[in-house]
Amino acid sequence: MKKRLVSVLLAAAMVLSLVACGNAAAPAASTDTAPAADTTTETTEAAPAADTATEEVAEAPSDEPITLTMWCIATEGDSNRHAYEAAIADMAEKYPNVTLEWEAIENEAYKTKISAAMASGEGLPDIFFTWSCAFLGDFVNQGRVYCLDDVLAKYSSELPESMLGNTTYDGKHYGVPTTMNIVALFANMDLLAQAGWDKVPENYDELIQCCDDLVAAGIIPFGCAGGETWCVTEYLEPIIEKTIGADALNDIFLGRATYNNPDVAKAVDTFQEMIDKGYFDPAGASLPNDDVKANFIAGRTAFYQNGTWNCADFANNADFLPKVKVTEFPVIDSSKSKLGQLIGGPSDTLAVTASSPNAEFAAEYAAELGKLICHYGYLDGCGLPAWIPYGDTSSINPLTQSVAEICANADSYVLFGDTAQSAVDKDPYLDAVAKVYGKELDGQGFIEELAGAIR
Amino acid sequence: MHKKNKSITIFLFLLPALVLFIGILIWPIFASVHHSLYQYPTFSDPGEFVGFQNYIDLFNKQYDFGKAVVNALILAALSVFIQLPLSLGLALMLGKGIKGERFYLSVYFTPVLISAVVIGMLWEKIYNPIYGLVVKGAEALNIIDKLPPEGLLGNPKTALLAVFIPTIWQYVGYHMLLMYAGIKGVSSELREAAMLDGATDGQVNRYIIIPIIKPIIKVSIIFAITGSLKSYDLIKVFAKDAYNCSYKVPSLLLVRYAFHNAGGIASAIAVIMIVMCFAFAILINWLFKERDLYGKK
Structure with a gap:
């Protein structure tokens, strides 16, 4: 009996030791995953x-x-x-x-x-x-x-x-x-031409029409890397900014206003409507950004919205450069936002x-x-x-x-949400953004969750 | 006097190991409990004392720890009921002394030697929704419409299983080796005697081999369950930034909150993991003890 008791205690101590080791070694483990x-x-x-x-x-x-x-x-x-x-x-x-x-x-x-x-x-x-x-x-x-x-x-x-x-x-x-850098919309003009477009859409209605035409032509409009949530913010933040205006978004990011804003919910719903209409490549849901970017270059998607640091990679690809154009995301609600309100800085x-x-x-x-x-x-x-x-x-x-031309006409900048917000606030924000892309939260759910989590 | 000196000598010899054991293993556990009662916005600043609030907060919608625990328990169940039977089957097959035994042993053990990061990236390619082996296989078999367009990892309904398959696959060889060593230790006379009495292979395994290697099976079960509860590296490769993935596990949340200014929450997760591992270890030992007693009767 005593022997069994000792063996149980030793086994338990060993398990405890394993857990404690795991805990202490956490920092090293996290970097090993790169x-x-x-x-x-x-x-x-x-x-x-x-x-x-x-x-x-x-x-x-x-x-x-x-x-x-x-x-x-x-x-x-x-x-x-x-x-x-x-x-x-x-x-x-x-x-x-x-x-x-x-x-x-x-x-x-x-x-x-x-x-x-x-x-x-x-x-x-x-x-x-x-x-x-x-x-x-x-x-x-x-x-x-x-x-x-x-x-x-x-x-x-x-x-x-x-x-x-x-x-x-x-x-x-x-x-x-x-x-x-700013967030910009890159367009593959060859694919747009296949859908009957010889220019990048200049306003939101044109963008939606262009996406519908692309889908009808069997071309996927957008590629977005769901595996890296910051890439989802590159789509969602311009949509929110062009719906509620740069000042309102800046106030939210800097803690001067809460997320409890019905217009933010409306913007999130707009983003999800675009997903529902099949504008986004479903394969992007689990892919990293490098793969999604490669898909855009390879001609799988017509648009790619991301940071302007990508200009270097697109420009270095001699075959791809003549096909690609860059523009800013169009205004959704002109009573609150206008062209030149950009995400970045x-x-x-x-x-x-x-x-x-x-x-x-x-x-x-x-x-x-x-x-x-x-x-x-x-x-x-x-x-x-x-x-x-x-x-x-x-x-x-x-x-x-x-991009320099877009910035020359800039009205105001709102810094990327995961940089502008503190580490404590960034976490629930990115969590909620990922839930929006995964359709687990709608617009109302998004603002309620963040209004509760970010004080 | 002589006896007293002997005791001191024993104590002095044990002291270095004891200091290491307490300093490296026991002390961090107590430190985790202490940290879990504070906010700990940074490693050096304990912040406000919050009592058990971190434990309560863990189960609210924001942290979603309950889902992570359920996922870890599913992984533990899959490990015990799929991984270990597979390992036992392979160990029994190889332990019988088949042709090419060493070769098969090496093949089955290879995944254990490969880094979890490499395995993760390999399986990520297998699951790739555009060019992955799974998609290409489904296309060849004309069942592509049965697969979710987001890929197995992108769909919340299939992602959990898709991530757990390589997690389980990787350690089949590890448990197989433990059991194989135990089987090789079983006297060949016992096996031969049973065969002479007309026992089939299945009966030899059921009534002779498995009862003898039961202590090893117990160790394997403890390793499989505690390993599942602590699983991190391979899942992290799939989860990337770990935001809202449908296969989040406690360790993933622990690391995330430890470095996102929520050390108290991370410590509370660590304490719950310790308690869970401890409870499972006691439960498994108790289950095996009951059977021993029954066997003695």
Whole structure:
């Protein structure tokens, strides 16, 4: 009997141990789920050539070798990869005594990794990529981010103050913006032509008519990656904005108004009507964004609504570029919204950790690196520049030029919902958005759930 | 005096293991219980004391923890009633000493050696609604209209089963190996004696092999159930950002809330998982104990 009791206790202790281990190991497990190919570590050694030591090199704090670490999301498959590589190469030439060890992690895994590291304060890099507004704001509130006021003051003629609003907290600057992007509607004109359209729809009625014509021609209008909820927000947020207006949506995202707004419910119902009419590719429900984007390029769907960073990938595809046009989502309720009200703004940012042993130099380095990433990213078509452009920009692809035109006529910007809202509010928001796409919540259910969850 | 010195020596030798056991295993459990009573907006800030509110909140619509527990229990049931019988069947077949025994053993064990991430990505391709093996197979058999257009993973009615199939498949080989080792330990004389008395293969398995390897079957059941309750990696690959997927499990929610400024909620999930695993371990031991006593009678 005693033996049995002991064996039961030992078995129970073993089970407890297993669970406790699982719990303690959670952070590591979460990062393990990122596909191996999407996580890369690079070390950029300083160029040894003596002729690269120009006058600017003297700006480095000393000739002592310095090693800086950086985390970002510019993985091999990311549109910004080339911009990062080119900028880092330039920096290596300028600062021969600095070794930058940089690690690129896939988007979703990165959010978990940086949040966990910030929460614990352990193992943080010197420089890190971040999204602006609430995402960076959470880290600033935790006291983990180095203030960049002194450094950015030197660049006031190159970096307009208007581009720093999303990374300014209590009047202090904490981030170096790189490129800015908006959500835009990309159209495959070859497929539209098959449905009898030789132009992109210019208003909402035309868009619906165009979708009906596409469906009648056996072409799927939209592709949306249900496997990554942020991709669903790229459809839902413009629909809400063009129904209730930019100011009203901004008030909701920034906590100045609740979700309990019947017009939001109406916008959500509009989105679901489009799903019900067969405008969305059903296969997208479980697919990741890369697959949905590939389907758009391959001609499976006629439209793809996503961030303008995609211009680079579309422009690099010589066969596809002539077929694609970019526009903004049309106005649904003209009494509340108008063209030029856009989702997006300066969000991609570099920041410096307050605990970095070389924080002061890392801040200088991050500012220069951010400027270069912005420059190369703009040339590559990864977005519009947050910094004032310099050099020859005539080679910029036509899609990015169209985006620049849309932004030139912009009335107002509402930052992406998952960036504008705090981590606490973002969670129920994305949950509800996923339920809307999965038809588990209708418009009324959406506003009721979020009005209850977000206070 | 000599006896006292001996006790001290034993204690000193046990001390390092004891410190590790308490520090790494027991202490985190108590820490989880403590954390679950606070908000814990960040790892370093306990925030407000909320008592058992986190446990109550877990079952409201926002966190939907009840659904995650039901999913974990379904997975546990599938593991016990499908995975383990499959493993036992393979172990009995291979344990008999068939031709190519080593080869089959390696083949069945291979999925255990492959990373869960790789298996997840492999099955994701199999389930792909455009070019996946399932869709192409259904097209070839002219039953494509029976499949949901969203694919097996995209449809809430089929997603749960679609995710659990590879989860169960992966560990069939693991339990098979445990049972196979037990079967190989059974004396061949017992088997031969039974055969001489005219017992069939089925009767030998039923009345000799399975009763002897019952302790191993018990361990396998405990591993299968606790493993199901804690399952994470493979499901995470399918769930991607894990928002509102129809196959959410407790660990998925735990990790999500731990890093989304809700450490208290995450700790409450951890505590409930610990209690569930503990309860199942006791239940399984009790079930097997009853049978032992009956057997003795």
